[in-house]
Amino acid sequence: MSGYDVEITGSDVTGSGAKNMILNFGPQHPSTHGVLRVVLELQGEQVMNAECVVGYLHRGVEKIAESRNYHSFIPYTDRLDYMAGMSNNLAYVMAVEKLIQVEVPERAQYLRVICAELSRIAGHILCIGANALDLGAMTVLLYGFRDREMILDLFEMICGSRMTTNYMRIGGVSYDANDMFLQKCREFIDYFPKGLAEYEQLLNNNRIWLKRMKDVGKISAKDATSLGLGGPNLRASGVDRDLRRDDPYLVYDQLDFRVPLRENGDCYDRYIIRIWEMKESLKIIRQCLDQLPGGAFRAEDTKYCMPPREKVKTDMESMIHHFKLVMHGMEPPKGEVYFGLESPKGELGCYIVSDGTGKPHRLKLRSPSFVNLESLNLMCKGGFIADVVAVIGSLDPVMGETDK
Amino acid sequence: MATLNITDKIKKKFGDNVVDTHSFRGDETVVVKKESIKEICTFLRDDKELNFDYLLDVCGVDYLPREPRFEVVYHLHSIAKKHRLRVKVRLADAEKIASVVDIWKTADWVERETYDMYGIEFEGHPDLKRIYMDDDWVGYPLRKDYPERGYKDEYQPFGEEE
Numbered sequence: 001m002s003g004y005d006v007e008i009t010g011s012d013v014t015g016s017g018a019k020n021m022i023l024n025f026g027p028q029h030p031s032t033h034g035v036l037r038v039v040l041e042l043q044g045e046q047v048m049n050a051e052c053v054v055g056y057l058h059r060g061v062e063k064i065a066e067s068r069n070y071h072s073f074i075p076y077t078d079r080l081d082y083m084a085g086m087s088n089n090l091a092y093v094m095a096v097e098k099l100i101q102v103e104v105p106e107r108a109q110y111l112r113v114i115c116a117e118l119s120r121i122a123g124h125i126l127c128i129g130a131n132a133l134d135l136g137a138m139t140v141l142l143y144g145f146r147d148r149e150m151i152l153d154l155f156e157m158i159c160g161s162r163m164t165t166n167y168m169r170i171g172g173v174s175y176d177a178n179d180m181f182l183q184k185c186r187e188f189i190d191y192f193p194k195g196l197a198e199y200e201q202l203l204n205n206n207r208i209w210l211k212r213m214k215d216v217g218k219i220s221a222k223d224a225t226s227l228g229l230g231g232p233n234l235r236a237s238g239v240d241r242d243l244r245r246d247d248p249y250l251v252y253d254q255l256d257f258r259v260p261l262r263e264n265g266d267c268y269d270r271y272i273i274r275i276w277e278m279k280e281s282l283k284i285i286r287q288c289l290d291q292l293p294g295g296a297f298r299a300e301d302t303k304y305c306m307p308p309r310e311k312v313k314t315d316m317e318s319m320i321h322h323f324k325l326v327m328h329g330m331e332p333p334k335g336e337v338y339f340g341l342e343s344p345k346g347e348l349g350c351y352i353v354s355d356g357t358g359k360p361h362r363l364k365l366r367s368p369s370f371v372n373l374e375s376l377n378l379m380c381k382g383g384f385i386a387d388v389v390a391v392i393g394s395l396d397p398v399m400g401e402t403d404k
Numbered sequence: 405m406a407t408l409n410i411t412d413k414i415k416k417k418f419g420d421n422v423v424d425t426h427s428f429r430g431d432e433t434v435v436v437k438k439e440s441i442k443e444i445c446t447f448l449r450d451d452k453e454l455n456f457d458y459l460l461d462v463c464g465v466d467y468l469p470r471e472p473r474f475e476v477v478y479h480l481h482s483i484a485k486k487h488r489l490r491v492k493v494r495l496a497d498a499e500k501i502a503s504v505v506d507i508w509k510t511a512d513w514v515e516r517e518t519y520d521m522y523g524i525e526f527e528g529h530p531d532l533k534r535i536y537m538d539d540d541w542v543g544y545p546l547r548k549d550y551p552e553r554g555y556k557d558e559y560q561p562f563g564e565e566e
Contacts, residue, residue, distance in 0.1 A: 004491045055536035063545055064523075067552055225457050225483065232443030241458075241483045338479055338490065339459065351479065353465055366461040366479070374513045396464055403536060 002154055020048055023385075027056045031389045034399030037391075038229065038376070042385060048358045050380040050388060052373050057403035065363035069302060069329025070096055073363070075166045080367065081401040082163055083126050086119035086155070087343040088170035088401075091365075094249065095339035096170050100304050100332045102214035105296040108172035109250045114185065115158070116250075116341075117281040121153045121192070123233075123396070124274040128199060131271065131393030135212045140202050147195040148187050157181045170330070171305030172298030189282050191244035196278060203271070213268035217391035218380035220265060227375040230346015230368040232273040232362045233395060237265030243342040255287050267394035274396075289372040304330045329358030345369050345396055410454060410489055416423060418444060419551035423494070424523070433490040441493055442502045448480060448489070449507055456489060457478040457506035462515055468548040472496040474524055501530040521546035 013171050021042045027035040037057035041347040065073050077092040078085030088110055092127040097104065104112075130142030151234040152162040158181045159174055166296065167174055203209045211387040219229070234241055245254045260276035272347035299305050306325055307318035334356040340349035346368030353362040379391045410503060411425040411432050421440035426433050435451045436444050443507050456516040460479040467473055478491040493501060503526035515526045516535040523544040526532055556563035 055534075058536040060545060063552055078470065101429070172533070223509070226509040228459055243429070246486050322488060336431070336433075336490075337429050338431055340481075347460065347481075348549070349460060351461070351463065362463075362465045364461065364463040364477075370513065371510055373512060398407075 002216045010319060029051075030393060033130060033397055036373070036392070036397060036399055036402070038388065040380075040385065040388065040398040043385050045386075047312065047380045047385055047388060050377045053369070053374055054373065054399070054402050057399045059404065062363055062365065065360055067359060068128045069327060069358045070332070070360065071178040071329065073360075074160060074168065074170075075164065076367075078164045078166055080365065080401060080404065081123075081343065081348070081369065081398045083343065083398050084119040084344045085163055085165045085283050086125040087123075087341070087348060089165060090116055091339065091341050091343065091348040091350050093170050095337055095352050096332070098337045099335065099352055099354055100170070100297050100330070102171045102304055103280045103300050104299055105170055106251070106293050107176075107295045108297045108299075109173075110292045111158075111173050111177055111297065112168065113178075113250050113252065113255070113340055114285050115155070115165075115173075115294075117284050117288075118151050118154060118185075119165075120344045121278050122148050125151075127171050128271060128274055131267075131390070132203060132209070134389045134393045135208065135209065137202065137209060138314075140199055143195065143198055143202070147192060149183075150191075150403040152184055154181060154188060157184060163384045164311045169298055169306060171301055172275050172296070174298075175265070175307040176297040177292075182289060182292070185285065189285050189289075192282060193279070196275065209228060210268065211306050212387070212390050213271060214266060215264070215395070216267045216383065216387045217394060218264065218266045219375060219379055221263075223378060224265060224375070227378065228367060229375055230372060231271075231342065231344060233270055233372055233375075234346065235260065236262045236269035238263040243340060245348060247340075249339075249341055251288075252284075254291075255284050257284050265290065267390050269394075283359075304332070331356060331358050340366065343368060345398070345401070346372060365404060367404060369399075369401040370404075372404055405511055410487065412445065413451075413454070414448075415451065418439060418506075419470045421472075431488070431490055435492045435494065436524075438493045438499070438501050439490065441481070441491075442507070444491070445478070445504050445507050448490065448491075454489075455485050457537070459504070459510045460485050460510055464524055464546070465544065466516045466548045471544055472499070474499075474522060476524060484505060500525045500527050502527050503532075505529055515539060 026037040026038055028031040035317045037053040061076050077088040082090050086152035087296045115180030125144040125148045127143035155165055156162050158177055160164050166267055218374045219237055221238045224234050225239055240261055241317040245259055257280045260273050262273055300323045307321050311318040312322045336353045338351045340347045348368055352360050355361040380388050411434055414434055415422050421437045424435040448454050458481040460481050463477050465475040465551055472494045474495040476493045480489045512555050518524050519532055520534040551564040554560050554563040555566050
């Protein structure tokens with residue numbers, strides 16, 4: 001973090017005699033979606049430079065990971081991108097599973113996809129709602145919270161917690177889905193297209209929304225690729241990259257969905273891509289509910305995976321395994337793996353270096369919000385100061401994930 | 405194109421500059437000499453067949469007490485060809501490495517993060533400074549000899565004695 005003066009200072013950067021003004025934006029500002037700080041260099045209302053200062057929420061999870069065993073790191077991951085905790089859980093456990101090569105039962109894979117897509121919808125709702133709120137349209141956020149509440153209730157039904165889900169386990173998931181969850185989930189996906197139609201009705205033809213979003217914060221496909229933008233932000237610039245289709249994990253290769261694409265790379269495209277993606281997510285969830293097989297929800301690999309709760313109480317062997325896994329942790333083979341999946345914000349990657357002991361030697365998280373924010377400067381340069389808020393909102397940064 | 409060809413191709417082109425290659429769980433890795441990192445990265449990006457246009461991540465790993473102590477790890481992905489590659493460089497303490505910012509713009513922040521956490525300096529980086537920690541922070545938190553609780557000071561009474 002840099003020590004800029006909070007007071008307004010001037011410097012003649014262009015040499016024209018007109019002084020540029022340095023304006024500090026954040027970290028305590030409702031439109032920065034957390035504790036993001038942007039140091040703006042302004043000439044009149046025009047932004048000459050927008051330097052992001054991050055790190056106000058740095059908790060050092062990568063350092064923490066080096067002293068926890070593999071199972072006990074899972075709860076830390078849903079505190080990264082707390083808008084879509086399920087995806088974060090998933091990226092981590094799947095990286096570990098890649099390392100230990102455990103076969104995940106099919107039912108667990110379907111449940112994982114359902115939860116990951118639900119959290120994608122929850123994340124996108126909040127992104128659009130907050131973006132609209134920043135630009136003065138409060139209703140979308142309120143409608144969004146109404147619908148997001150249903151998803152959080154679903155999460156509570158399946159794992160007992162609403163945001164910090166801690167649902168994924170190495171080798172499967174923590175609880176099986178009961179009939180009530182499946183029924184309510186169906187009710188939600190039957191209802192939600194109506195909610196989406198309401199957002200679209202409020203925004204798609206809203207003249208102020210279009211003026212504030214269209215041709216604002218544009219980024220070309222080439223720049224977006226070079227800057228490593230991810231997820232909807234990348235696809236809004238016309239780069240066709242979605243790991244669910246390109247590098248299918250879980251059961252995504254058996255599901256039928258489309259990857260929405262736009263070319264302009266402006267704020268409006270990033271918004272509309274999110275709307276379309278939510279529709280695709282609904283399609284994915286419906287297929288998963290239809291195809292959901294029975295069977296186990298966690299692998300029975302006593303060396304690596306936690307035994308089911310009931311068995312721990314009744315079966316001596318399971319109790320011993322449970323004790324071993326909790327006290328010593330599981331010991332994966334030596335080696336290093338990288339696994340990346342398509343989180344709501346882009347590629348969420350997890351790089352694990354294992355030295356064969358119960359704790360990771362190094363765990364690196366490639367957080368999409370961090371990389372997405374890097375392009376803020378390019379998007380804001382030359383635009384107006386009022387657009388900075390629109391651009392930040394359309395990038396959908398979550399500071400928990402950015403700062404790790 | 406099968407992934408096996410990538411490492412072969414790099415080995416053929418750069419010969420002695422490739423120190424080691426290995427594959428684990430489908431992840432192809434090449435370990436290269438630090439002098440050649442820029443040349444190899446430019447080749448990886450510009451070669452029509454490889455086309456690694458997307459830099460996912462740059463990170464450091466500390467292997468204390470092994471010598472050389474550090475590794476800088478680059479994760480690459482090609483959007484068109486859909487293949488991945490991990491490039492690693494081994495570095496001793498206080499050794500510097502060339503920055504790849506002018507090859508992939510993403511490298512800017514992730515190299516700053518690596519510098520912040522490990523103290524590895526990237527030569528040619530436009531603005532190498534700490535990104536997460538304060539500017540006046542002492543030490544590099546992710547090094548293995550840095551205590552998890554931090555050092556004891558006026559704000560941190562439970563930290564370790566220096």
